[in-house]
Amino acid sequence: MDDEFYRIKRLPPYVIAEVNGMRAAARAAGKDIIDLGMGNPDLPPPQHVIDKLCEVAKKPDAHGYSQSKGIPGLRRAQANYYGNRFGVELDPETEVVVTMGSKEGLASLATAITAPGDVVLAPNPSYPIHTFGFIIAGATIRSVPTTPDEHYWRSLDKAMHFTVPRPSVLVVNYPSNPTAEVVDLAFYERLVAWAKENKVWILSDLAYSELYYDGNPTPSIMQVAGAKDVAVEFTSLSKTYSMAGWRMGFAVGNRKLIAAMTRVKSYLDYGAFTPIQAAACAALNGPQDIVEKNRQLYHKRRDVMVEAFGRAGWDIPPPPASMFAWAPLPPAVKDMGSLEFSKQLLTHAEVAVAPGVGYGEDGEGYVRIAMVENEQRLRQAARNVKRYFQSLGINSSAA
Numbered sequence: 346m347d348d349e350f351y352r353i354k355r356l357p358p359y360v361i362a363e364v365n366g367m368r369a370a371a372r373a374a375g376k377d378i379i380d381l382g383m384g385n386p387d388l389p390p391p392q393h394v395i396d397k398l399c400e401v402a403k404k405p406d407a408h409g410y411s412q413s414k415g416i417p418g419l420r421r422a423q424a425n426y427y428g429n430r431f432g433v434e435l436d437p438e439t440e441v442v443v444t445m446g447s448k449e450g451l452a453s454l455a456t457a458i459t460a461p462g463d464v465v466l467a468p469n470p471s472y473p474i475h476t477f478g479f480i481i482a483g484a485t486i487r488s489v490p491t492t493p494d495e496h497y498w499r500s501l502d503k504a505m506h507f508t509v510p511r512p513s514v515l516v517v518n519y520p521s522n523p524t525a526e527v528v529d530l531a532f533y534e535r536l537v538a539w540a541k542e543n544k545v546w547i548l549s550d551l552a553y554s555e556l557y558y559d560g561n562p563t564p565s566i567m568q569v570a571g572a573k574d575v576a577v578e579f580t581s582l583s584k585t586y587s588m589a590g591w592r593m594g595f596a597v598g599n600r601k602l603i604a605a606m607t608r609v610k611s612y613l614d615y616g617a618f619t620p621i622q623a624a625a626c627a628a629l630n631g632p633q634d635i636v637e638k639n640r641q642l643y644h645k646r647r648d649v650m651v652e653a654f655g656r657a658g659w660d661i662p663p664p665p666a667s668m669f670a671w672a673p674l675p676p677a678v679k680d681m682g683s684l685e686f687s688k689q690l691l692t693h694a695e696v697a698v699a700p701g702v703g704y705g706e707d708g709e710g711y712v713r714i715a716m717v718e719n720e721q722r723l724r725q726a727a728r729n730v731k732r733y734f735q736s737l738g739i740n741s742s743a744a
């Protein structure tokens with residue numbers, strides 16, 4: 346019997362899982378690990394959203410199969426969000442689909458539109474589903490940079506010129522996970538023009554739409570005139586409303602892509618539990634003060650983290666958006682590599698971070714620090730790191 350499964354052979358061991366395993370073992374041994382590894386929000390969702398979930402769950406008729414593409418009210422709520430936030434009009438029937446988190450949405454779309462032999466352009470470093478969603482579908486990845494500078498544009502052109510068959514899809518993700526880099530609307534304008542010229546679909550992941558810190562609201566690619574001709578965009582309730590475990594996300598935009606994805610989903614799932622969808626409506630339609638409150642809270646954490654780690658001897662550029670800092674390894678430990686450094690931090694400082702190499706080879710030299718513990722714990726993490734640096738004989742200020 347052949348147990349060399351085609352898709353499984355294409356999935357390498359998950360690097361980040363190694364650190365996660367060590368973290369779990371340390372915790373089981375009673376250690377108080379400060380977990381800045383996973384982007385798992387530590388904040389509760391708004392109370393009225395939880396209340397709506399409970400209220401609808403009590404209805405006897407709310408427990409059957411739901412609608413795979415999402416209940417109409419939720420698709421309307423998402424269309425209203427795009428209208429209010431970005432001034433973008435969407436048809437809830439044909440241009441919006443509800444997904445079980447944006448991760449599932451990306452994977453379903455990858456399944457719908459790619460086949461073995463297709464080439465997909467994806468950033469490196471990137472959030473794993475941006476590559477592995479397509480690898481699972483059998484496609485080949487050609488990496489392009491994450492940093493949106495002129496080198497990025499040259500890489501895109503080079504990729505189109507030298508790749509056979511020509512790439513059919515480009516994935517973009519700003520604010521970026523893991524690098525926290527951002528783009529402005531002019532970037533998206535150029536990207537839409539480029540995609541039209543090169544006949545490439547664009548998949549934009551906007552999971553961090555509401556977590557921006559320097560006063561500039563994150564733009565959507567859908568704000569570009571004609572974006573719907575070539576693009577879809579994914580958003581999520583996971584971070585905006587701290588609802589990561591609820592598995593609620595959306596794809597909006599190009600009708601053909603939305604239809605393809607909806608079709609695949611109709612074979613795979615019956616949609617999220619109806620009370621969750623009803624509660625997601627409450628999140629999008631209800632009071633939005635929590636969004637601003639959470640933004641301020643992450644902003645404060647960011648400032649505390651950058652300042653406290655800086656004093657420990659680790660210079661971390663303040664992320665302009667997202668819930669992550671993309672931190673270069675301090676020069677004195679650079680040779681260790683990001684995986685070993687993450688393990689050492691866990692063992693000796695009791696702080697969990699995600700090794701940059703887990704996001705692609707170009708993530709080497711960095712670790713990703715998630716701001717998912719409170720300010721006091723972030724300060725404690727910085728003190729632990731300082732002690733670890735000192736134990737290595739590194740003067741904090743020279744680390």
Ligand SMILES: Cc1ncc(COP(=O)(O)O)c(C=O)c1O
Pocket residue numbers: 384445446447448449472518521522550552553580581582583589592593594
């Ligand atoms: C860039 C990015 N996209 C998608 C996701 C997945 O989000 P969801 O919970 O909506 O599946 C994450 C989660 O961390 C993310 O960082």
